[in-house]
Amino acid sequence: MxxxxxxxxxxxxxxxxxxxxxxxxxxxxxxxxxxxxxxxxxxxxxxxxxxxxxxxxxxxxxxxxxxxxxxxxxxxxxxxxxxxxxxxxxxxxxxxxxxxxxVKPARHWAQGTGGRFEGNVTGVAGEPIALATATLHNPATGQVREVQTNREGYYELGFLLAGHYELEFAAPGLGRVIFQNLDLAVGQIRRVDVVLHPPAEVTVHAPPPLVEVTTPAVGDLIENRRLSQLPLNGRQFSQLALIAAGTTPPYPNGASEQFNTTAMGLGFSVNGQRSERNNFTLDGVTIMEPFAYSLTANPSLDAIQEFRILENSYSSEQGLTPGAQVNIASRAGTNAFAGTAYEYLRNDALDAKNFFDDPARPIPPFRQNQFGGSLGGPLERNQTFFFANYEGLRIHQSATNRTLLPPESLREGIFSGANPLSPTGQPFPTIVNPQTGQPFTGNVIPETSINPVSRAILNLLSEPNQPNAPPGTFNNINVGHHLVTTDQFLVRLDRRWSQRTDIFVRALAYNSRQLFPFVPNSFAQNPPASPGFGTNKNDKGRNLALGMTSALSPSVVNDFRFGNAYFRGTKESQNIHSGFLGSLGIPRAPGATNDGIPAINVPGYADMGDSDIFQPQIRKNHTFQFTDNVVMSRGRHTLSFGEDYRRLRLFYLVEDFGQGVFSFTGDPVTGTGSASGNTFADFLLGRPFLSFAQAGNSGGNDRLNYEGLYVSDEFHATRRLTFTYGLREEFYSPPLNADGRASILDPSNAKRFIVRNDVGQGSSLISNPLIRQLQSLYKLEFLTSQQAGLPASLILPDRAGWAPRAGFAYALTKDGKTSLRGGFGVFNSLGELDYTAETRLSPPLTEFLFGLDLCRFFGPGACGQTFAPPTLTYPLAYTLGNMPPDAISSPPNIRNGYVYEWSLSLERELNPSTLFSASYTGSEGHKLPRRALQNQGIPNLPNLRRGNHPQPGSNQFTRATDVNTNYSAVILRLERRLSRGLSFVAGYTYGKSLDDASGLQGTNQPQDNYNMKAERGLSDFDVRHRFVFSNVWKPPLGSGQRWLASGIPAAVFGNWQLSDIWTAQSGQPLTALLGTAMSGTDSNGTDRPNLIGNPNLPRGKRGPDLWFNTSVLVPPPVYTDQQGPFSPFSVPGNEGRNVIAGPSLLDWDLSVERPFRITEKANLMFHSDFFNLTNHPNFGRPGLIVGTSSFGQISSAGNSRQIQFALRLSW
Incomplete structure (x- = not known):
């Protein structure tokens, strides 16, 4: 062949x-x-x-x-x-x-959805019984598998679906032992030892084991009972991950929720790892979108059998990320036809007011309908089975937003009158005409001097509706509408191909459309002004899995999987096609598609225009996956090995600042530097302090491979002691652009860029005339990849190397009721592929155009510069900005991060239904990525200015892989399995997470790249204390129960079930910022102030009007130099990262349900949920920008009490 x-x-x-x-x-x-x-x-x-x-x-x-x-x-x-x-x-x-x-493999993902039975067969004297027969039977599907014990008396039955099984053991001359009602969970290794007696038959009803005695892994199983019965607001399976000890959620209404609510909510951290470092698989294949690391599809709760969360010390089969490994198993059909139909309803009539809702107004309108159904059964009894599920979601939710808007008098240019106070409560200064240098008559700007763009934007704003608000406080309460429409379908077919081979195919489709009415500006961190400037987000996900499990021999089992994960996501302003720029005769930037409304930032007031400045975004990604895993038993060893191969196709396009971004900040420290004497007057006159936009197209098609290899051995040293050890190697190839569109910044020269060798000196890529001008004006240089000694991808490959893992599980007592488990391992952190887009954010492909009022920025000494200051009309016309070009680039030597993880756990069975465990977990990460600034100026006073930069006047953002992390936690857990109608899990975590940066975006850029020691602090997701209690309880009331067993009381009070989730946690830490690069290090607004005292108020004095002590957070001193009196430069502030304690979280969700029998097999379930039952306000983040009107104030809160009713028909 x-x-x-x-x-x-x-x-x-x-x-x-x-x-x-x-x-x-x-x-x-x-x-x-x-x-x-x-x-x-x-x-x-x-x-x-x-x-x-x-x-x-x-x-x-x-x-x-x-x-x-x-x-x-x-x-x-x-x-x-x-x-x-x-x-x-x-x-x-x-x-x-x-x-x-x-070969050198690339990157491996875990499977982990198949469970396993194992154990020893012995005689009465404890001697091993060789060649005993172990027969497995699944009553629901008719599955039968048979193996024989080896000479050690050991047997193993692996790669089994979660479900209920029977095991029968027999040997010549001895009797039979039958175990019934054996529950097997996702990824569970369940040990069943048996003693064969002389000829006799023994039937054993085996309860699920409480104490783990086979693996060192730390984690939790979310079984079907908790999936279907615990109260979940939105019914997303990932919410249940938060009931596992060691997990922490995002902030209520925080940035991580802006685009990850209904569609792709994954924003939780596990044991000190970043939230994007969790890995999800469905039926053994990836369900992740590799660029943003979110789900390609979000399966319905009714389509999931159960899922397991592995948090620490898991085997080498699991890989790719150091965070949680979440292995999900979809539901499968059985020999019995079964189905459900349901609808969950929520509306404003059932809800309490949000803490920040206007007391004089009714509750903002809200409607939510979640509906669907499922059906499963046999196509051919004992041979072929099917399962299908559909779920739809419709949300029309009103969102409340408190803002400070300019009053009518200021909109008309009147800076005098009865109440001439600025947002800070100070009188307005004299307003000067920048063109003449003369004051405006009566401190009033005439209409003829107001810029037409400014007037057009003001006409889009609503009027302040809180006229009695004191100066400097929120004077407007807006209600916007969050709209959600999602549909999802799942179909699964299972086929028993032969006695030794099972196959399945499963397809999942997910469509989501959302409108977010209020999106904060990513730079200014201010809330948007009014409805009408929202963002549309549309997602389409597809996931396919094919699997074949074959018993190659009684001691060897092979499991093969093929998967395809497809995702297409778009995010764009609802005004992107409004024609706003065109209506004013202003052309878009060359190569841009955004014809929306420019983003306007005026200190003290809410942002105006389309404040989502990173749009449009388009992602279209394919992942083809082939995995093969082999499990082989030999004596006391169970050897596992396998390979995971993936081919990825990534398309990504983003237009940063495509509609234009204008800042009228002046000097944010002194308040001086305005062209007219006041920043809002500057806006009316069309005189921005700073403007920027992107020219060119960042779209590109990348291709890359992932390969992973693992080998693992489970050595049963004794019946009570098991060692697990293994190795893992994985590798991601650098992305290769299929269209030759790639460019990066030369690390040794801030004016030199490296392009693909097959496009010559880059000239063939410079089709944008504006970028051609930039190349000529600023003497930009281009090298080919060959000249630079780089591959065509421009990124050097980095092989993660072998990652060893080892652990043990020891039953301390002979009865198996006490165990000690521990492990240590190296876990690679691979696949943060957003850097692939950064190879197209540099000349000659794209360019960021900056306009700066040099005279106001540097002082009178710079007023003679050739370049004209920016205006609202230009550079919206985008000839050229008056600053040298910027670039966002990846370095050629990106390194893979890795994390050392370790754990030690003690478990004790207190009674047949109750388990107590105490665990210590820790980790230490190295070479994790962060945002960096290659072209940073050196902060030397008094001559601190952009002239110190390698390329004067420009800043190139890139990334570095030098972040170190540390995490330690003690976890206490008490679990009661279902007994006498009650089950519960209580978990408490006391932990501390430290790092140099908690992610790649936002405020995770350091204020001084030359002083990374100053960045060491608490992680953004650090939570010192967290307690979660969840339970399901059926009170002993009604027919057949202890109380009210007959008559009307039994009919009224009987057969009810209660379930709830209690959550309490301390606040996550916060950092105050200046909102601008006052140190001259161009830190993207992450400069910190000086800290002159304790920023944390006593607990009794913290409130939404003042959460922390703002008076001890002050800007560093401002220095001047020889070029003029205005020089807004200072040393970086001495405030550490995350020194402010954020709001804590307290929540109680309750569910009440009761079934009503319709026929012998059909039931109608009435279900009601109460979320935040006590209506406790869980506050969002306070304002963190020094000097703004919202500094130290909280304007948002999590959900108030919400009530949901549901009807579920099951048969």
Whole structure:
């Protein structure tokens, strides 16, 4: 058989994974292996001649012991004789393993959805019983599997779906033992030991084990009972991850929720790891969107059987990220037809007012309908099964927003009169005409002097509706509408192909459309002014999984999976096609598509215009995945090994500042520097202090591969002691742009850019005339990748290397009621692929145009500059900004991060239904990514200015991989399994997380790249104390119960069930900012003030009007230099990161339900949920920008009390 692959397979780079399949048993005559060195040669096996590809031969011959066996097939024949394994199957499995060892793999994701039974069969005297038969039976599907024990009396049955099973053990001359009602969870290794007596039959009803005695992993299982019965606001499965100890949520109404609410909510951190470092799989294949690291689809609760969260010390099978591994199993059909139909209803009539709602107004309108159904059953009894699910969601939610708007008098240019006070409560200064230098008559700007763009934007704003608000406080309460429409479908087919082989196929489709009415400006951190400037977000996700599990022999099982994850997401302003710029005769930036409303920032007032400045965004990504896992038992060892191969296609486009961004800040420290004497007057006159926009197109098609290899051994040293150890290697290839569109900044020269070798000196890429002007004006240089010694991707590959893992599980007592478990491992942090877009955010592809009023910025000494100051009309016309160009670029030597993790856990069974555990978990991360500034000026006084930069006047953002992290936590957990109608889980975590940066975006850029020690502080997601209690309780009331067992009381009070979730946690830390780069380090607004006292008020004095002590957070002193009196530069502030304690969280959600029997098999369930039952206000973040009207004040809160009713029909 030829080694040539079809074109589409070559494009997917599937040659290596399919090579094993190619020679899985294909007869091809007498083909010789093409190798001049010592050949392994063709070998005959059962009449077949298997032709082995040369790459397999070289890889296999490189493994110790294989060539000494003269050939792989020689080895396979010996294995066939000794172990009863088919030689061709073994060659395929070994080839798949060997070829991954023979290459440098890329990146591996875990599977982990298959469970396993294991144990020992012994006689009465404790002697091992060899060749005893263990027969597995699934009553729901008719599945039957049979294995024999080895000479140690050990058996194993793996890759099993979660469900209920029966196990029967028998041996010649001995009796039978039957275990019934054996529950097996997702990824669970359940140990069932058995003692065979002389001829007799024993039936055992086995309760689920409480104490874990097989694996060192720390985590939690969210079983179907909790999925279906606990109260969940929005019914997203990922919400249940927050009931696991060691997890922390995002802030209520925080930035992480802005675009991750209904569609893709994943914003939780686990054991000190970043929220984007969690990994999700569904049925053993990835369900992640690789660019933004969110879900491609969000499966319905009714489509999930259960899921498991692994948090620390998990095996080498799990990889890619150091955070949580969330392994989800979808529901499958059985021999019994079963279905559901349901609708959940919420509206404003059932809800309490939000803390910040206007007391004089009714509750803002709200409607939410969540509806759907499922159906499953047999297509062919005991052979073929189906399951299908649909769910829809419709939300019309009013959102309240408090802002400070300019009053009518200021909009008319009147800076005098009865109440001439600024937002800070100070009298307005004399307003000067910048063109003449003369004051305006009566301190009133005439209409003829007001810029038409300013007037057009003001006409879009609503009038302040709180006329009695004191100066400097919020004078307007707006209500916007958050609209959500989602639909999702899941279909699954399972087929018993043979006694040894099971296959399945599952497809999931997800569509979501959302409108967010209020989106804060990412730079100014101010709330938007009015409704009408919102953002539309549309997502389409598809996920496909195909799986085949085969028992190659009684001791070897192979599991193969194919997956395809597709995602298309768009985010754009609702005004993007409004034609606002065109209506004023202002052209868009070259290459831009955004024809929306410019973003306007005036200190003291709410942002005006389209404040979402990073749009439009388009992501369209494909992930093709092939995985194969083999589990082999030999004596007291269980060996697992496998490979994961992925081919990724990524398309991403973003227009940063496409509609134009204008800041009228002046000097944010002294209040001086305004062109007219007042920043709002500057806005009316159209005289911005700073303006910026993007020219060019950042879109691109990237291709990259991931390969991962792992090997793991589970060694049962004794019946009470198990060691687990393994290795993992994984690798992501650098992205290669299919269109040749790639450019990065030369790290050694801030004016030099490196482009692909196949596009010459970059001239063929410079099609934008504006960027051609920039190249000529600023003498930009271009090198080819060959000249720079770089590959075509422009990014040097970084191989993560082998990551060892080891752990143990020891039953301290013979009865197995007490265990001690621990582990240590190295966990790679791979796949943060947003840097792929940064290879297209540099000249000659795109350019960021900055306009700066040099005279006002540098002082009178700079007033003679050639460039004219920016205006609202220009550079909206985008000829050229008056500052040298900027670039956002990736360095060529991006390094992969890694995290050391360790844990120690003690578990004790208190009674047959109650378990107590105490755990210590820790981690230490290195080389994690952050945002950096390559072209930063050195803060030396008094001559601190952009002239100190490698490229004067410009700043190039890039990324660095030098972040270190540390986390330690003690976790206490008490669990009661269902007994006498009650089950609960209580978990308390006392932890501390430290790092140099908590992410890649927002305020995670340091204020001084030369002083990273000053960035060491609490993580943004640090939560010192967190307690979560969840329970399900059926009171003993009604027929057949202890109380009120008959009559009317039984009919009224009987058969009710209560479930709830209690959550209490301390606040997450906060950092005050200046909102501008006062230190001259161009830190993107992350300069911090000086701290001259304790910023945290006593608990009794904290409130939404003043959450922390703002008086101790002051701007650093301002320095002047020889070029003029105005020079807004200072040293970086001494405030540390995250020194302010944020608001705490307290929440109680309650669910009440009761079934009503319709027929023998049909029930109608009445269900009611009460979210935030006590209506406790959980405040959002306070304003953190020094000097703004919202500094120290809180304007948002989490959900008030909300009530939901539902009806569920099940049969």
């Amino acid at each position: 030829t080694n040539e692959w079809p074109y589409f397979l070559r494009d997917l780079h599937l040659a290596r994974p399919l090579a094993a399949i190619q020679f899985l048993g294909v007869a091809s005559g007498k083909g010789q292996v093409a190798s001049k060195k010592k050949p392994c040669g063709p070998r005959r096996s059962s009449g077949l001649v298997t032709r082995m590809p040369p790459s397999f031969e070289r890889a296999l011959c490189g493994l110790r012991g294989f060539c000494s066996a003269r050939s792989v097939l020689d080895f396979s024949l010996r294995a066939e004789k000794k172990f009863g394994i088919s030689s061709t199957r073994l060659v395929a499995a070994l080839g798949l393993l060997a070829v991954t060892i023979g």
